[in-house]
Amino acid sequence: MKDIEIAQQVTPEPITEIAAKAGLTADQIDQYGSAKAKLKLPLPVKDTKRKLILVTSINPTPAGEGKSTVTIGLGDALTKIGKSTIIALREPSLGPVMGMKGGATGGGYSQVIPMEDINLHFTGDMHALTAANNTLAALIDNHIQQGNELNIDERRIQWKRALDINDRALRHTIIGLGGPTSGVPREDGFDITVASELMAILCLSENIADLKRRINRIVIGYTRDRKPVTVADLKVGGAIALLLKDALRPNLVQTLAHTPAFVHGGPFANIAHGCNSVLATQAGLNLADYTVTEAGFGADLGGQKFMDINVPAVGQAPNAVVIVATIRALKMHGGVALKELGTENVPALKNGLANLGHHVAAMQRYGVPVVVAINQFTADTENEIQTVKDYCANLGVEAVLADVWGQGGAGATDLAQTVVKLCDQPSEFKSIYNADDDxxxxxxxxxxxxxxxxxxxxxxxxxxxxxxxxxxxxxxxxxxxxxxxxxxxxxxxxxxxxxxxxxxxxxxxxxxxxxxxxxxxGNVLTMPGLPKHPAALDMDISDDGKISGLF
Incomplete structure (x- = not known):
């Protein structure tokens, strides 16, 4: 059964009931229909911080790792064993949804719902960010058109326009053609919205005042004598913040098992900092005993950025780190072709385990306890599973099998128990560099x-x-x-x-x-392209409004 078909079989609980489970009163949320809500600001604050769990992974492969699926399954498992739990995730970008990677709502019986809404327009946060980004771009070009009082050098404008879809044709553009009334011709380009600075600002801001301060600090370009020009110089910070006033507020949804989940912010981890909003994480820490969050892609990207960029902003380091791996992906790292991953291959698996070992060591350098979650696939053999467990045991970490796709939280109770034990261990977080290093x-x-x-x-x-x-x-x-x-x-x-x-x-x-x-x-891009067979080709909606082919 496809993910969307599984999700469509579950009736969401009223979002007011989910809010109550999370410790929120009715007057602390604004409903977006019956299954979605936004938190009102300021967030509820409690004196004590609770346990924070970071989920990251090995380097991703076409074989799949299932980091979001494990994050959601672990949250449901913690709830199942009686722990007060909230999950904090990023919002999906339309680029991967319509392209190759897919959405970010999990899979199988470990999903957040309503998955169709979350993977598409949700509460409009991405559109607000896109509009705010492009409003600033329009105001920059208008300033130049209207006399350029700030002496902005058109050749050194660094603020790009944005679009939340993979569109390689917009990476490099020429704007302002059409004569004097159509602007000043210059080179420009588009970033995907999730790579924009405004996305990062939204995810790192503490409140409206902080949002405005950060927006005003944005460097949009340079003058002809090479001095930086900021949004504060343009005097438009208030207008840009105004467009983001609702997008700044965390979104509340639920899992298939009705565990509360904040889904808010969506920076890519390969070209941005790859973590959900600080506000969503802090809300979880203030409301639940355990907050489970994930960082994008592997521990080398999202994991490192969570530790060195997000931890100072959140004000709390993780009490435990979960590194997700699949035997399929490890065999691919060991040299096995995608079409041959269903066949047992212990030698290749042993070769690929070096990737997992490297990520374990990288996360341990931060002084935080680590556990490996083996995201189970049906083709995994007992020999392969034991090989991973033995390898991890030699590293001094436990590897726990989790069948979250097939069983949801019920397939991750062992993992949840292990994580609870790790969270109770003493740890002393330390960054891998000093803040005052160059x-x-x-x-x-x-x-x-x-x-x-x-x-x-x-x-x-x-x-x-x-x-x-x-x-x-x-x-x-x-x-x-x-x-x-x-x-x-x-x-x-x-x-x-x-x-x-x-x-x-x-x-x-x-x-x-x-x-x-x-x-x-390297050659990393801030505006990806669509694949030869984009996922959009398989999507449809029936006359009665039922969506198919989303995943």
């Missing part, structure tokens, strides 16, 4: 300690930017690495656990509103 030192630490690389090479442009950033006082900001998700290196074809490789930084993008600098590595 950008090069921070990048070197990430490359060597998290990726397993040997060195970093910078393009001529990147070297010039480092000097300019140091002069402007931007060189001590956190760094957000933009890198392929498929490999520990910046080469997507280099699977497993490569050693002694070089990471190539081609360019930096200062995102002062978000509070970090993005380092673009």
């Amino acid at each position: 950008l090069e030192t921070k990048i070197q630490a990430i490359v060597t300690k998290t990726y397993g690389g040997a060195k970093v090479e910078y393009s001529g442009k990147a070297k010039r930017q480092l000097k300019a950033f140091a002069q402007r006082g931007w060189d001590k900001l956190p760094v957000c690495m933009a890198k392929t998700q498929y490999s520990l290196s910046d080469n997507p074809k280099l699977l497993g656990a490569p050693k002694d490789f070089t990471i190539n930084v081609r360019e930096f993008v200062p995102k002062l509103g978000a509070g970090f600098v993005v380092a673009l590595t």
Whole structure:
């Protein structure tokens, strides 16, 4: 049975009842229909922080890892064993939904619902972000058209337009054609909305005041004498914040088992920081004994960014880290072709386990307890399962089998019990770099300690930017690495656990509103393209409104 068919068989509980389970009163939410709601700001605050669980994974492969599915299943399992639990997830982007990767609502009997709404327009957050992003772009070009009082250099505008769909034709564009009344011609381009700075700002802001402060700090470009121009200089920060006033509020939904879930914010982890909103995570920590959240892609991307970017903003480190792996994906990292993954292959599995081992070590460097979740597939054999468990035991961590796709929370109670034990262990979180290290030192630490690389090479442009950033006082900001998700290196074809490789930084993008600098590595793109057979080709809606083919 397909995911959407499973989801459509479950009747959501009224969102008011889900809110009550989460400890929210009726006057603390605004309903968006019967199965969705937004929290009102300010959020409820309690004096004590509860347990935070981070779910991450090995490097993703076409074989599938199921990180969201495990996150949701673990949340349901914690509820099933009697723990007060809230799940915090990112919102799906229409790009992957209509493209190749799919949505972000889980799968099988481990899903958040209503999955059709969440995977499509949901409560309109993505549209608000897109509109706000493009309003700022329009105001920049209008300022230039109307006399350019700020002396903005049209060749050095860094603010791009945005669209929440994969559209490779918009990566590089020319705008302003059509004569003097149609603007000033210049090169431009589009980012996918989830890679925009406004998305990062939304996910890191504490409240409306913080949102406005961050928006005003955005560097939109430079003057002709190379001085940065900010949104505050344009005097439009209030207007942009106004468009995001509702998008800033976390969304409340439920799992198939009716566990409360906050689904809010959706930055990609390969080109942005890859974590749901700080507000949603903090709301979970203030309302439930256990909050389960996930970071995008592998531990080298979302996991590292959660630890070094999100933890300071949330104000609490994870009490436990769950690293998700599938035997299928591990065999692919060990050299097995996709079409042959259904056949037992212990030697290849052993080769691929190096990728898992690397991620375990990378997360352990933060001083937090780690457990491996084996997301079970029907073709997994006893020999293969035991091979993973033995390998992890030699690393000093437990590997727990979880059948969340087939059984939901009931298939992850062992994992839940293990996570509870880990959360009770003493731990002392420590970042892999010092906050006052310069950008090069921070990048070197990430490359060597998290990726397993040997060195970093910078393009001529990147070297010039480092000097300019140091002069402007931007060189001590956190760094957000933009890198392929498929490999520990910046080469997507280099699977497993490569050693002694070089990471190539081609360019930096200062995102002062978000509070970090993005380092673009390899050939990573901020506007993806659709595959040869996009998922959109299989989607339809019947005359009575029933959706099919979504997943």
